[in-house]
Amino acid sequence: FHEYGVGATDGTIDFFPPRRASSSHFSPVRRYLSRPRDGVVTAPVYRFSTIAARLGHDHVALVKMDIEGGEYDVIDDMLRAETSFDQLLVEYHHAYSTIPISRTVDSVTGLDRAGYRCFYISDRTYEFSFLRQPIVGVPKSPGLRAATGSDVDEPSNTGFLHSWLH
Numbered sequence: 001f002h003e004y005g006v007g008a009t010d011g012t013i014d015f016f017p018p019r020r021a022s023s024s025h026f027s028p029v030r031r032y033l034s035r036p037r038d039g040v041v042t043a044p045v046y047r048f049s050t051i052a053a054r055l056g057h058d059h060v061a062l063v064k065m066d067i068e069g070g071e072y073d074v075i076d077d078m079l080r081a082e083t084s085f086d087q088l089l090v091e092y093h094h095a096y097s098t099i100p101i102s103r104t105v106d107s108v109t110g111l112d113r114a115g116y117r118c119f120y121i122s123d124r125t126y127e128f129s130f131l132r133q134p135i136v137g138v139p140k141s142p143g144l145r146a147a148t149g150s151d152v153d154e155p156s157n158t159g160f161l162h163s164w165l166h
Helices: 048-054 071-080 101-113 142-148 159-165
Strands: 011-015 041-046 059-065 084-091 116-121 127-132
Touching (some): 041 048, 048 071, 059 071, 071 084, 071 101, 101 116
Antiparallel strands (some): 011 041, 084 127, 116 127
């Protein structure tokens, strides 16, 4: 256990409390705009590349991410970083009233352009799994083949998300 979180920058960020006191899902996103800032916790965060370097890694095989709305900025930062990763399992939080579905579509499109192919989307449409693949000429999984009508991935072949997620 390390006493810091992952963020899009090195520093500290505010984590906003959940609606229910029994929940532990603090979020870097202010989900309830009408609520006062009572209970906000400020905590240290580091970029994915900073954490990897601190732990002596230049490559990470698997990243699992459920960071309550902070995933969008962190994934953008990870794609710009020099630390590579092979697989990403992420829970997107487009169900929050302050996060439009377009943020998820943009994030998935960015991952696709960087060579990460989506191989699983949960029935709830929050949990996505990506695997780094060459950008062109990779056979698709049966699920994506059915969703897109194509046997081979092509750059930015994420049109199925726009219809599937809406």
